[in-house]
Amino acid sequence: MDPFVEEILELVGTALRQAGAAELPEGLARMIERPPDPAMGDYAMPCFTLAKALRKPPPAISSELAAVIGERLTGSRLLSGVVAAGPYLNFRVNTAAMAGLTVPAILDGSYFGRNRERQGDDTTAEKVMVEYSQPNTHKAFHVGHMRNVALGDALVRILEYDGRQVVAANYIGDVGTHIARCLWYYENHREELPPQYHEPPGEEHPEERGEWLGMLYTAAVQKITGSEEQVRLHYDREVSRVLQALESREGEVFALWEQTRAWSLEAFGEIYRWLGARFDHVFYESDMDRLGRQMVDDGLAAGVFVHSQGAVGTDMEEHGLGFFLVLKGDGTTLYATKDLALARIKFEQFGIARSIYVVGAEQKLHFRQVFKSLELLGFSQATLCHHLAYGLVVLPEGKMSSRQGNTIPFSQLRREVNDYIETNYMSAHREAGIGEDDGLWSAEEIQETTRRIAVAGIRYGMVKQDPARQIVFNLEDWLVSEGDTGTYLCYAYTRIQSVLRQVQQARGAEPDPAAPLEALTHENERALISDLHDFNRVARRAAENLAPHLVANAVFQLCKSFSRAYATCPVLRAETEELMAARLALFAATGRLLLEGLRMLGIEPPERM
RNA sequence: GCGUCCGUAGCUCAGCAGGAUAGAGCAUCGGAUUUCUAAUCCGACGGUCGCAGGUUCGAGUCCUGCCGGACGCGCCA
Numbered sequence: 001m002d003p004f005v006e007e008i009l010e011l012v013g014t015a016l017r018q019a020g021a022a023e024l025p026e027g028l029a030r031m032i033e034r035p036p037d038p039a040m041g042d043y044a045m046p047c048f049t050l051a052k053a054l055r056k057p058p059p060a061i062s063s064e065l066a067a068v069i070g071e072r073l074t075g076s077r078l079l080s081g082v083v084a085a086g087p088y089l090n091f092r093v094n095t096a097a098m099a100g101l102t103v104p105a106i107l108d109g110s111y112f113g114r115n116r117e118r119q120g121d122d123t124t125a126e127k128v129m130v131e132y133s134q135p136n137t138h139k140a141f142h143v144g145h146m147r148n149v150a151l152g153d154a155l156v157r158i159l160e161y162d163g164r165q166v167v168a169a170n171y172i173g174d175v176g177t178h179i180a181r182c183l184w185y186y187e188n189h190r191e192e193l194p195p196q197y198h199e200p201p202g203e204e205h206p207e208e209r210g211e212w213l214g215m216l217y218t219a220a221v222q223k224i225t226g227s228e229e230q231v232r233l234h235y236d237r238e239v240s241r242v243l244q245a246l247e248s249r250e251g252e253v254f255a256l257w258e259q260t261r262a263w264s265l266e267a268f269g270e271i272y273r274w275l276g277a278r279f280d281h282v283f284y285e286s287d288m289d290r291l292g293r294q295m296v297d298d299g300l301a302a303g304v305f306v307h308s309q310g311a312v313g314t315d316m317e318e319h320g321l322g323f324f325l326v327l328k329g330d331g332t333t334l335y336a337t338k339d340l341a342l343a344r345i346k347f348e349q350f351g352i353a354r355s356i357y358v359v360g361a362e363q364k365l366h367f368r369q370v371f372k373s374l375e376l377l378g379f380s381q382a383t384l385c386h387h388l389a390y391g392l393v394v395l396p397e398g399k400m401s402s403r404q405g406n407t408i409p410f411s412q413l414r415r416e417v418n419d420y421i422e423t424n425y426m427s428a429h430r431e432a433g434i435g436e437d438d439g440l441w442s443a444e445e446i447q448e449t450t451r452r453i454a455v456a457g458i459r460y461g462m463v464k465q466d467p468a469r470q471i472v473f474n475l476e477d478w479l480v481s482e483g484d485t486g487t488y489l490c491y492a493y494t495r496i497q498s499v500l501r502q503v504q505q506a507r508g509a510e511p512d513p514a515a516p517l518e519a520l521t522h523e524n525e526r527a528l529i530s531d532l533h534d535f536n537r538v539a540r541r542a543a544e545n546l547a548p549h550l551v552a553n554a555v556f557q558l559c560k561s562f563s564r565a566y567a568t569c570p571v572l573r574a575e576t577e578e579l580m581a582a583r584l585a586l587f588a589a590t591g592r593l594l595l596e597g598l599r600m601l602g603i604e605p606p607e608r609m
Numbered sequence: 610g611c612g613u614c615c616g617u618a619g620c621u622c623a624g625c626a627g628g629a630u631a632g633a634g635c636a637u638c639g640g641a642u643u644u645c646u647a648a649u650c651c652g653a654c655g656g657u658c659g660c661a662g663g664u665u666c667g668a669g670u671c672c673u674g675c676c677g678g679a680c681g682c683g684c685c686a
Contacts, residue, residue: 481648
C-alpha cells in the first residue's frame with residue numbers, strides 16, 4: 001500500500017481511539033482521497049462517516065483530529081502537515097520523502113517491479129489469455145479494426161506490468177460465407193471490374209493482395225444484394241456450393257482458398273509489424289469445426305441443445321438471452337459453434353486462469369450466450385471468461401460504411417498519416433538540422449520517426465477513451481501536437497532525452513539516484529513528483545478494471561506536469577549544483593516512467609523529433 | 610416490442626466503488642522566446658452534468674420513470 005496512506009491511517013487510528021471511538025469504521029483506507037486543489041493538501045480524509053460513531057458534527061471532528069495528529073506529526077518523516085478544512089482533514093506530505101521514495105526507485109528500476117509483487121510466494125503468476133484482433137481473411141482491414149488492436153495489445157502490456165503472465169492470442173476468421181462470396185466473385189466475375197483489378201497485385205507488393213481480396217468481397221456483396229430476387233437466389237446457391245466445396249477441404253476451390261488466405265495473412269502481418277502488436281499464439285477458425293461439432297453432439301445428448309426448425313440450438317429465454325443457434329439447418333457450423341470449441345481449447349491447452357475476449361460491443365449478447373452455454377455444458381471455467389466490449393469507430397461525417405465507400409483501409413490510413421507528419425514536421429529535418437547537431441537527418445531516421453509518431457497518434461487516439469464509448473476518428477485532430485495527442489506525448493519524451501543528452505555533453509553528468517532531492521521545491525516539481533508516485537496506483541486500477549484508458553490519461557497527465565516543470569525549472573541553468581543534480585534525476589526518472597507508460601500503450605517514442 | 614450501452618462547455622472527451630468551487634484538449638481571444646526543441650508554456654472566455662422524481666448529512670456518480678442516440682434480438686461473423 002501507499003506508505004503515505006498507511007501512515008495517515010495509523011495516525012488517524014490512534015487519534016480516534018484517544019477520542020473515544022470504540023471501533024474504527026470499515027474501509028477507512030478507501031476514504032483517503034486527493035483534494036481538488038493541490039494547494040489544500042496532498043491527501044484528504046472526509047470525516048462525515050465518523051460523525052455517527054463520535055456523535056459530533058464532522059467539522060468538529062476534523063479540527064479535533066487535526067490538533068491531536070498535529071502534535072504527533074513532528075516525528076514523521078513522510079508527512080509535514082495536517083490541517084482541518086471544514087469537514088475534511090487535509091494532509092501535506094514531505095515532498096523530499098516522496099521524491100526519495102520514487103525517483104531513485106524509478107532510476108534503478110525497482111519501481112516497476114512493485115506491481116509484480118502481488119503474486120507473492122512460490123506460486124507462478126496468474127496466466128491470462130487476451131484474445132484480440134480477430135480479422136477476417138478476404139476482407140479489408142480498416143481503421144475500425146485498429147481500435148481492437150490498440151485496445152487488446154495495450155491490455156496485454158498493462159496486465160503484464162501488473163504481474164500477470166499473458167498469452168496474446170489472435171483468432172483469424174478464415175472460413176465462412178464471406179470467403180465463399182469472395183472466391184465465387186474471384187472465379188466468376190472479377191473481369192467485371194476495371195482492368196487494373198483483374199489480377200492480384202504482383203510480387204513487389206504482396207501485402208496489397210489482402211486489400212485486393214477485400215475489394216473483391218465488397219464487389220461480391222454489391223453484386224448479390226443489388227440483384228433481382230431470382231438472380232440473387234441463383235447467386236446464393238452458387239456461393240453455397242463454393243462454401244461446401246471449401247468444407248470438403250479438397251479440390252480446386254480449396255487450393256484457391258489456401259493461396260488467397262495466405263495473402264490476407266501476409267497483409268495482416270504487415271499491419272501488426274507496423275503497429276508493433278504482439279501475438280503469442282494464433283487460432284484459426286478453420287481448426288474449430290470438428291471440436292465444435294462434437295460439443296454440439298454432446299450438448300444434444302445432454303439435453304442442453306435441441307433440434308429446432310431443422311437446426312440445433314437452445315432456448316435461453318429463462319436467462320433473458322433469447323434463442324442461441326449452434327448448428328445451421330444444412331448441418332454446417334456457425335461462429336457460435338466454433339466459439340464453444342475455442343473457449344475449451346484455450347483452457348485445456350494453455351492452462352490459463354482467465355480468458356479475455358476483446359470484441360466489439362455489438363457481440364455482447366453472443367458472448368453471454370456462449371458463456372452461458374459453456375456453463376450449461378458443465379464447463380466450470382465459463383465464469384472465468386470475460387468479454388471486453390468496445391464501441392464503434394465512426395468518422396466525423398458519420399458511420400463508416402463500405403457501401404458508401406467511406407471506410408479507411410489500412411494502406412490509405414498509413415499513407416495519409418505518414419504524409420501529414422512528413423509535410424508538417426519532418427520536412428524541417430530534411431532541409432535543415434535541428435537541435436544540438438546541425439546535420440541533416442538520414443532518410444531512415446525520418447522514416448522510422450514518422451512511423452513512430454504515426455503509430456503513437458493512432459494508438460493513443462484509440463485507447464485514451466473509455467472502451468464503452470464510440471470513437472470519432474479524425475486524422476488531423478489525432479496528430480496535431482497541441483493538446484491531448486500521441487504526438488504531444490512523444491514530444492515530451494524527446495525533450496527529456498534532449499535535456500539528458502545536453503547535460504551529459506556540457507557537464508559530463510549522469511542522473512544520480514543519490515541526488516539531493518530535497519532541493520526540489522518548485523510547485524511544478526512537486527506536482528511532477530506526485531504524478532510519479534501515483535502512477536503505479538493507476539496502473540493497478542487499469543489492470544484490475546481492464547481499462548487501458550486510465551493509463552493513457554495518467555501518461556498524458558505526466559507529460560503535462562513535465563512540460564510545466566520544463567518551462568519553469570531549467571536544469572543546465574539551475575541556481576545551484578544541488579538543484580541541477582536533483583532536477584536531472586527528476587527529469588531522468590520522468591523520462592524512464594514515461595517510456596514505460598507509453599510502452600504499456602504500445603507506443604515506442606522516438607529519441608528525437 | 611424486448612434487451613444492452615451511451616447522453617457532462619460550441620466540438621471531442623476525463624471525472625477514480627457518492628464527498629470540498631464539475632476537469633482536460635480543440636476552437637475563439639490575449640500573453641510568454643538573446644536561456645535545455647515554441648510540435649511548448651501561461652491567462653481569459655465557456656457548463657441548470659438529457660429531463661423528472663427518489664435514496665442520502667451529501668448525487669455528474671446509486672435507484673425508478675421518461676426523452677434522445679447507437680447496437681443487438683434463429684440459420685452472417
